[in-house]
Amino acid sequence: MSDFPKFFMDLLGVVRLDRRVPSEAELQAFHDWVAAQSKVETHVHLEAAVGEDFYLSRQPPREWSECVPWKRAPFQNLRGFIGAWVDLSRSVRELNDFEDMAYAFVAKRAEDRILYTEAYISPADFSFIRERFSIAPEKFDFESVVKSYLRGLRRGLAKFADVQVRLTVDALWISSSDERETVWRALENIQSSPEGTDSEGEPFIVAIGLGGMENHAQIESQAAFCERVRKLGLKIDIHSGEGGDPEMHLKTLEQLQPERVAHGFSAWTSHRRIADNVVMCPLSNILLNTFQGAAHEHPFFECIGHGLPVAVGSDDPLLLGTSLALEYTFIHAVTGNGQNIFETTQKNARSGILASAAGGISKSVAL
Numbered sequence: 001m002s003d004f005p006k007f008f009m010d011l012l013g014v015v016r017l018d019r020r021v022p023s024e025a026e027l028q029a030f031h032d033w034v035a036a037q038s039k040v041e042t043h044v045h046l047e048a049a050v051g052e053d054f055y056l057s058r059q060p061p062r063e064w065s066e067c068v069p070w071k072r073a074p075f076q077n078l079r080g081f082i083g084a085w086v087d088l089s090r091s092v093r094e095l096n097d098f099e100d101m102a103y104a105f106v107a108k109r110a111e112d113r114i115l116y117t118e119a120y121i122s123p124a125d126f127s128f129i130r131e132r133f134s135i136a137p138e139k140f141d142f143e144s145v146v147k148s149y150l151r152g153l154r155r156g157l158a159k160f161a162d163v164q165v166r167l168t169v170d171a172l173w174i175s176s177s178d179e180r181e182t183v184w185r186a187l188e189n190i191q192s193s194p195e196g197t198d199s200e201g202e203p204f205i206v207a208i209g210l211g212g213m214e215n216h217a218q219i220e221s222q223a224a225f226c227e228r229v230r231k232l233g234l235k236i237d238i239h240s241g242e243g244g245d246p247e248m249h250l251k252t253l254e255q256l257q258p259e260r261v262a263h264g265f266s267a268w269t270s271h272r273r274i275a276d277n278v279v280m281c282p283l284s285n286i287l288l289n290t291f292q293g294a295a296h297e298h299p300f301f302e303c304i305g306h307g308l309p310v311a312v313g314s315d316d317p318l319l320l321g322t323s324l325a326l327e328y329t330f331i332h333a334v335t336g337n338g339q340n341i342f343e344t345t346q347k348n349a350r351s352g353i354l355a356s357a358a359g360g361i362s363k364s365v366a367l
């Protein structure tokens with residue numbers, strides 16, 4: 001018997017209707033092989049990639065709006081997922097929680113043998129978004145939250161010496177110009193301070209991101225913001241083409257010129273177009289219902305078949321009940337060629353990293 005979650009077994013049942021699927025024992029052996037490999041991951045959210053024990057050790061709400069957030073997948077849509085994310089965030093009540101969370105994230109990376117990660121952090125959710133939607137009474141200053149994450153990261157990396165992590169700070173698709181100004185000022189302060197760099201002087205923050213519901217209404221002001229951010233030496237790493245309007249996704253690529261895109265599959269079926277540096281998360285797209293076709297027809301499989309430089313990410317493993325190893329196991333279930341695809345996509349992830357290849361980074365990425 002395998003340890004796979006129920007949704008995964010259900011998914012295998014569906015894939016099996018279309019093709020031969022490796023046996024459960026073979027899939028379990030493949031999963032364990034991937035789990036033991038040294039890995040790179042370039043799309044995951046730090047807040048949803050620690051164990052549930054982290055959140056249970058804080059002050060969870062007395063009552064959740066539904067069941068606990070990490071038991072809600074599969075979701076009906078992205079909105080349902082965002083509801084779970086917001087609920088999860090309510091357990092965070094003190095500034096030190098971000099430090100502890102970042103430390104717990106590094107510890108989990110070490111346990112999962114993911115030795116180099118570029119991870120999203122979402123300080124806006126605990127500062128101006130928390131205030132805007134009255135999510136929880138405790139509100140934090142944006143820059144203080146980022147600095148708290150950085151303290152935890154520094155502590156974690158000192159303890160788990162074979163792990164390396166760099167960060168993308170989510171500046172959100174839906175944000176006001178005042179909020180973007182807050183993000184920019186914080187980044188300007190942090191990037192030029194010792195708090196923002198490792199012992200070799202390399203910055204921990206390598207990019208800004210755009211996450212949450214895709215919203216192109218302010219694309220021109222987002223483009224201007226991206227230009228300002230680039231002057232701080234940061235790259236652009238956005239969520240786009242996560243199942244939404246393909247035309248808007250292509251317009252976004254043209255206007256923002258991001259160095260990396262998460263998901264990015266929406267224009268594949270209609271236009272055969274994909275970003276140059278894209279991280280796909282097929283299980284995440286299936287569990288959020290942002291990809292609505294048959295599971296084995298997820299565009300990832302065609303893209304990889306065409307030799308496009310696609311990497312694989314786990315996105316929000318805690319909330320989805322997945323892991324990077326399970327994403328790869330799903331790929332093996334569909335293709336029977338998981339080991340080759342693992343090697344190719346890991347190489348793609350390494351060539352798509354946003355951190356400067358200088359200093360200690362190149363060492364850990366080379367693995």
Ligand SMILES: [Zn+2]
Binds near residue numbers: 043044045239262315
């Ligand atoms: Zn994501």
